[in-house]
Amino acid sequence: MSRAEARALAARYAAAFEEAGAMPLDCAILQSAGTLLDLYGEDIRARAYVTQDPALGERMLRPDFTVPVVQMHMENGAEPARYTYHGEVFRRQEDRPERASEYLQVGYEVFDRADPEAADAEVFALFSDVLAPEGLRAATGDIGILTAAVQALDTSERRRAALLRHIWRPRRFKALIDRFSGRTPVPPTRAALLAAADPMAAAGPLIGLRDADEIRARIAALREDAAEPPLSAGQVALIDAVLRVSETCPFALERLRDISMDLPGMDAAVDRFARRCDRLEARGIDVAALDFEASYGRTSMEYYDGFVFGFYAEARPDLPAVATGGRYDALTARLGDGASIPAVGGVIRPDVLLAVREGAA
């Protein structure tokens, strides 16, 4: 596979996206490292290249286009807006040096308040259409379903917030569920702290920025939490049931409807899923054959908070997805300085597609 081939393919998809109504955008390669670190946390350093600018401080070679595209839109975008872009992104591959550290992405993003589920369907149908000749398998999911299930749990606001903070870290999420439900014992250090009449008595000299009020506030929170009844086995089972949903869309919808009888707070999210299915059908997608997994996109797509999708070559499990995308409303709020707008989009990797074609030839 040559770079020229990948570039030509990228230009072709970009043209198709322009044809679909998108305005072409160009983004800087060097991005503010601070913005990306605040969004993704320290982990991004293991996945992106950081460099030093004498005047601007730490800069990062763009690991994706989403953040700069959202920033450009929030600064001076008209509404509604559709954008396309194509160019290199850069990823450090510490654990898998055989994977590309520099590759092309072609993207399509929709910023539109009118009908979010219609926008989801528009993006998915467009990708499905341009990728139709490649014989790929589509997977879909919806992070909003899990979020809604957590928000509907019968437990304290603090526990719900802790779970929501770790939605994208399945191991940690499970550890929290186990602790809140009393399945893992209270660590001895915590038990001792809760039993102490005045835990701060033997604290010794306080150094650093984190002050006594903050420590007291956390101890108070821990005491409140210890007084809380454990998350019931029934509620845990409902979360597990949501996470296990993996069927074609109509069956998944039926399953989620059942679960939401016991978690009524989920209704609105399940309604959105149903509406999306209708909109997809209206766009000519065979929803009855489309896979839906409630836990899809949970580990790799941290800024997606609603609909998520990917296109894969089933015969090439060694390759990453040819295309991925999803909804990222919360990201626009975090970058928008008070403003926010519903947004959904996706990217195609021409290099992966060429590798798939080569393997099939």
Place this chain on the structure above:
Amino acid sequence: MSVKLGVPSKGRLMEKTFDWFGARGVSLSRTGSDREYAGRVDGVEGVSLVLLSAGEIPRELAAGRIHLGVTGTDLVQEKLVQWDQKVEPLAELGFGHADLIVAVPMAWVDVDTLDDLDAAAAAFRARHGHRLRIATKYHRLVRDYLRMGGVADYQLVDSQGATEGTVKNLTAEAIADITSTGETLRANHLKVLDEPPVLRSQATLYRARGAARDEATRAALSALVARLGL
């Protein structure tokens, strides 16, 4: 061409390494003046001594410029991506023991586990407007450890020395550093988290997997390894 053996160029680490080889019939010594980093090997043929800073030995091994090298587990695993494909540990030498640990102020009576650290980091960020800072020079190892532990809302700040002082100096809220006895930590009002350490380190003899070997080097290498009883 001879077998190049890289050894720390000064201090206790050098002395203990000399002792360890000496006890196995291979005598290492420095030659020339105290300031000149030259050395000799007696008791086995075709081996030359290269005196290097312990921190440079992982890089020299990975590049194949030395065949064998003595350095800490911590330095190899921090500095070499996919270290086990580049070097092979031949022997743990039984000295230079140290744990890479995460420590927080002793006054944080509410923080003893990674779970606590994560909760404290979330509240700290909400209150102070920036992520909780952890000072260290072991960026990769600590980042992996915290990711596995599910800690978010922290940032690593680089500290190449006197790391224990960073909390008092308000340039970090917590630290991750090598400690052997914990005395320096206590003197600086810090405590180690009640968790397995990031890494248990000790001085280790490594073989470079990628170093060039001709017939003579190959023979000298096996003679040395046999002499050392490995």
